[in-house]
Every structure is written in structure tokens, then in C-alpha cells.
Amino acid sequence: MNRPIVAIVGRPNVGKSTLFNALAGERISIVKDYPGVTRDRIYADVTWLNTQFTMIDTGGIEPDSKDLMLSHMREQAQIAIDTADVIVFLVDVRQGLVDADSKVADLLRRSGKPIVLAVNKVDNFEKLMPDVYEFYNLGIGEPFPISASGKLGFGDLLDEVVKHFKSGNTEESVDERPKIAIVGKPNVGKSSIVNKLVGENRVIVSNIAGTTRDAIDTPIRRNKKEYVLIDTAGLRRKSKIKEELERFSIIRTVTAVERADVVVLVIDATEGVTEQDAKIAGIAHERGKGIVIAVNKWDLVEKNNKTVKEFTSDIREVLSFMPYAEILFISAETGQRMHKLFEIIEVVIENQNLRISTGVLNEIMMEAVALQQPPSDKGKRLKLYYITQVSVKPPTFVIFVNNKELMHFSYTRYIENKIREAFGFAGTSLKFIIRERKENA
Template sequence: MRKPIVAIIGRPNVGKSTLFNALAGERISIVKDYPGVTRDRIYADVRWLNTQFTLIDTGGIEPDTKNEMFAHMREQAEIAIETADVIIFLVDVRQGLVDADSKVADMLRRSQKPIVLVVNKVDNFHKQMPDVYEFYNLGIGDPIPISAASKLGFGEMLDEVVKHFKTTVDADEEDDRPRIAIIGRPNVGKSSIINKLLGENRVIVSDIAGTTRDAIDTTVRRNGKEYIFTDTAGLRRKSKIKEDIERYSIVRTVAAVERSDVAVLVIDASVGVTEQDAKIAGIAHERGKGIIIAVNKWDMIEKDNNTVKRYTADIQEVLSFIPYAETVFISAKTGQRLNKLFDIIEKVIQNQNLRIATGVLNQILAEATALQQPPSDKGKQLRLYYITQVAVKPPTFVIFVNDKNLMHFSYQRYIENKIREAFGFAGTSLKFLIRERKENS
């Protein structure tokens, strides 16, 4: 099941980053006491009781500004609003209800997303409640008082946020067509791939990086089966600065990947694999999605006998954390190997849903531990008792051991490699949960 997305929206300096950091449990955003310091939107995964969601922090919205930086931050906030399932609208009890709050409220109302109105900087609930009630005038529901700095009132706020998840996420869950997110840096040919698959210019394509405004869902039919492709460009042409374009694309990518089964990372063959490609791939890897690397514009490359080998080695070096990813060399322009892309998508989806019988898994575990003895520390040796698969998408395994601290990362990787040798699992990450079990129990 995909994680819902929650965006914190509000004017500058109402405490969005302080709230974000308190919920995310670490200082990710830079917080200063003057407006406009949260330049780029950052995301984090948050857990409340038994529910997980992805939280997005935004730059402040100045509804009527001529200032270029504030206008840019407003664009970022608009993208966050589009991608969110639920919006936390944050206001400041000390500043009181100001005209700009009403304008932001109008903008949020038009989005037709569930809105939770949260009044920040309420340090004394008893004394300041009359000031909180003033925000009823916004006409978007009950204001919930909190203090982000002191972490007061979070329970009521999060209960209200979580209440809205069921309705927003269920619609996505009911559609069982495979969802494919096309991700990658600007101008690598993401929209061109979808257009070629459709045989029509459904998505606007231009040679200027960042022409696709929205993450667009497109249905593609192949061999009698329907797939939903999402183009994640989500950029505006007037973002001239390279860094801004990259920041814009991150949250749209997070949202699309969260809703997808498989992520196709598109790399520009004429540029080669970059650190930014690694950042984008990391989003899909963290979320346990199937990953395919599509090297586009392959028609533009002069080739010899070693070209594929060289490119593959570069990819393996920069994207060394996803050795399981499948690679395909394509051209959106000529249509070269786009048919093969569908074959690989099908294979990856099957691997994401593959279940292995417990008996077979334990046989592999026994052989693996016999071939390479588990590590020991200070005279105590790691013992692996039992392994079982508990979930798919991604395939998730629980290993019961005598001491969790003895399970070094390298030995876990060794066990993973043995399972991959037996079953492949190409294109999908594997997740391992290590549990302790007392001996003789």
C-alpha cells in the first residue's frame, strides 16, 4: 500500500520548518527567524501510531508578491498542494489572522483537498484559546492549537490528518493496473518515451528543459493489457537555475514513485550517468519499488564493440546501491527497444510479487551458512535459526537470529546474494528484517 502524502502550507515564518523537523525527528530544514529561509521543499517519512506517511515541507506562500524568490516559492507550494493527499494549513497565533491567510485559504479551497487548519505558537492553551478561535473566520473547519517548538498538541493534529487518509488513498488502491513512474533529470526524454508509446503527442515536449508542467497519468495499452504511466517532469520553463529545476523535480518524483509499482529511471546516453541520477534512483530504492534503468537517445551514440559494456560499467559504478536494477538501451525518437521495455516491466512486476516457500528459503539459508560461517564477536557467534517471507512489493523476509548486533551488513548482503542466485529477483529490491529469538525457545 502506498504512503499518503501530507504537505505543510502557510505564509512565511509561521513555523512550517519547525513543525516539519519536530515531526521528522531531525533538523532537515534550515530554520531562521526571518521569512523565506526555507528555500527548497524537503520530504521525510513520518510514522503516527500504525500509519506511515510522507511529509512535505514548503517555502512560504506570499499570495500577491512581485518578489521573484517569493513567487518561486509560491510555485513550489502549488506543486506540493497538487501532489498532496492532505494539507496542513499552518497559521500563527501571535500574528493573528491576516489578509494573506485568507488568500492562502482561498487557494487551498480551490484544490479540493482535505485541509487541517493548525494554529502554531500556542504556548498556553488556556489563555490563548480566544486568539485561536479567531481563525474560524477562515471558514475551513476547526482550528487545532499546537506549539511546534514545544511539541504540544501534536496528537490531536495527527489524529485529524490520519482521519483523511482512508478516502484519499483507497481510490488508488482499487485500480490494479500496473503503475509505472518515468523518472529522471529534466530533458532526458521522459515525455518523448510516453509519446512514442502512445503514438501521439499527448505530453508537451520541447528541447527546453522543464517544459512539462504536471505529472501526467497516461494509460497505455499493450498486448491487451493496460498500464498507467506517470511522467514526473513537473517543471516550469521559467526556472532558469539548474538547482531550482532539480529541487522542483524531487517532490513530484517522490509523489509519483510512491504511487507506482515500477520506476523507470531515464538516463541521457549523450550525457552519461550523473550524481543527480543517483539521487533520483535513491528515492525509488528507499521505497522498495521495482527499478529499470532506461538509457535513452541511444541512436545518437557512435558505437563500437565495447560501448554497451562501457556504459553498463559506468551505471554500475554510480548506481552501485541498486545492483539488482534492469538496464535497457532505448531511443524514444526511433522507438528502438521500446517493446523490450514492456517485457522488462512485466518481469520486474512478477519479481516484485514473487513468494518463496519457507522450506526452500531455509534450505538456502542452511547451505549459505555451511559455505560461509556467520561472523562472531568477542567469542559469541551469530546463529541464524530461521527465515520466512512475510510480504511482497518488495519481497520482505524475516530472519530469526540469536543476536541482532552480530548480523553485520556484509553477511546480510551475502544471504541476499544467495537468495538472488536461486530466484533472480531482477529489478526489485529485497527487504530483510532481523529479529532476535532466545536460544532453546
């Protein structure tokens, strides 16, 4: 099930980041163990009453003049409208209702998206309620008083946000066709790849019902199977500010990746693998998606018999957190190896859905433990009791142990490698959940 996306919109200094950080809590650091991957706090996963969603902070740059500020606000509102399932519109009770709020409210209202109005900096509910009521004048429904810094009023606000999810998701959850997102930096050739894959069908680009996102979904048939291509390529955001553009492209990528089963990360062969590629890859890795790295424009690279090997090792180094990713060297321009792209995507989809029987898993685990003793600390040794697979997309395993603290990341990685040796799982991450069970249980 894809997580719904909630975007926070509001003028500078109304407390967007404070609210974002307070709601995201400790889950904020994105892909913390991987060098070269962004720590920009742009998105985070939030759980409220067993409902998970992805929250996006559209904030960021603070323009100086009044005109600039309005156009910046419009830009922000547009990002939210394009990508979000629900929009949280944040205003400031101390500044009261200002002109810019009304203009943004008009834009948001016209989008037809659910909007939840949050009035921030309400530190004393009794005293400030009359000021909160003023925001009814925006005409977008009930204002919810909160204090982002004091963490007050979050319950009512989140209840309201979550209420809007149910209706929107029914349409998409029925669609069983594998979804493939083509992502990457601007100008790496995403559009050419999409056009090549779609062939002459490009004309039937229709916005499928239920996908009110900005990415264009194109159904395609390959070997009697149907797929949906999520294309983030055709969107150019005109912005003079580099950070703004980058923020927008990351938000858009998060949205596309969230909905995809397999992510094809396109890298420009003439530029090599970059830190921005690592950011995008980190998003897909963190979401547990199937991953294919397509090195495009391979026809433009001068080659000798070491070129592929050197390029591959560069990719493996920069994207060291995803050694499982499949790599393919292609040229959308000449069509070189484009036919192989679908073969690999098909393999990755199978691996994402692969289930291993509990008996076989436990044999692999016991053998691994016999080959390399589990770590110990202060005379206490880790014991692994039992392993079982609990879900797919990505394949997720629970390991029961005597002491969670002793199960170091490196030993989990060791077990993962043993499972991969037996079953491959090419192109998909594996997720491990460690549970404690008392000795006599």
C-alpha cells in the same frame, strides 16, 4: 497500498521545518548509506497510530520583497495542491493573521483538497487560545494549536490529518493494473518515451478518477495486458530559482514513485549518469519499487565495442546502492529497443511479486551459513535460526537470529546475494527484517 501524501505549507518563519523535523523524528535521513544521494530534507515517512504517510516540506527559499513573497507562497501552495492528499497549512500565533495567510487560504480552499489548519508557537494553550481563535476567520475550519519546538498538540493535529485519508484511497486501491512511472531529469526524453509507448492512444489522456495528482495517467494495452503509465513529463514549472525548480521536481517524483509499481528512470546517454539521477534513483530504491534504467538517446552516442560496457560500469558505480536494477539502452527517437522495454518491465513486475517457499529459503540460508560463518563479537557468535518471506512488492523476508546487534549489514547483504543467485529477482530490491529470538524459544 500507496502511502498518502501530506504537504506542509506556510509563510517563511512560521516553523515549517521545525514541525517537519519533529514529526519525522529519526526517520529523516534519506538513503543514508549511499554516496551521491541527496540528504535534502524534502520528504520523510511518518507513522501515526499504524497509519503510514509521506510528509513533504514545501518550504525552502525566502524571498525578500512582499510581492515576491506572495508569489512564492502561491507557488508553494500550488505544489501542495498538485501533489498532496492532505494539506497542513501552518500559521504563526505570534504574528497573528496576516494578509498573505488569507490569500493562500483562498487558493487552498478552491483546490477542494482537505486542509488542516495548524497554529504554531502556542507554548501556553490557556493563555494563547483567544489568539488561536482569530484564525477561524480564514474560513477553513478549526485551527489546531501546536508548538512545533515544544512538540505540543501533535496528537490532535495528526488525528485530524489521518481522518482525511480513508475516503480518498478507496478509488485507487481497487485498480489492479500495474502502474509504471517514467521519471528522470528534465529534457532526458521522458515525453518521447511515453508517446512512443502509447502510440496513437495519446489522445485518450484522461485524468482517471481518484488521481487528483498532477501527473497524467494514461492506460495502455500491451500483449493483452493493461498498464497505467504515470507520466511526469508534461509539466514545466516556470521558476527563476534553480533550487525551487529542483525541489519541485523531487516532490513530483516522490509522488509519482509512491504510486508506481515499476519506475523507469530515464538517463540521457549524451550526458552520462549524474548526481541528480542518483537522487531520483534513491527515492525509488528507498520505496522498494521495481526499477528499470533506460539510457535514452543512445543513437546519438559514438560507439565502439567497449561503449556499452563502459557506460554500464559508470551507471553501476554512481548507482551502486541498486546493483539489481535492469539497464536498457534505447532511443525513443528511432524506436531502437523500445519493444524490449515492456519485456523487461514485465519481468520486473513478476520479480516484485515472486514468493519463495519457506523450506527452500531455509535450505539456501543454511547452505550460506555453512559456506561463510556468521560474524562474532566478544566471543558471542551470531546464529541464524529461520527465514521466511512475509510480503511482496518488494519481496520482504524476516530472519530470526539470536542477537540482532551481531547481524551486520554486510552479512545481511551476503544472504541477499545467495537468494539472488538462486532466484535472480532482477529489477527489484529485497527487504530484510531482522528479529531476535531467545536461544531456548
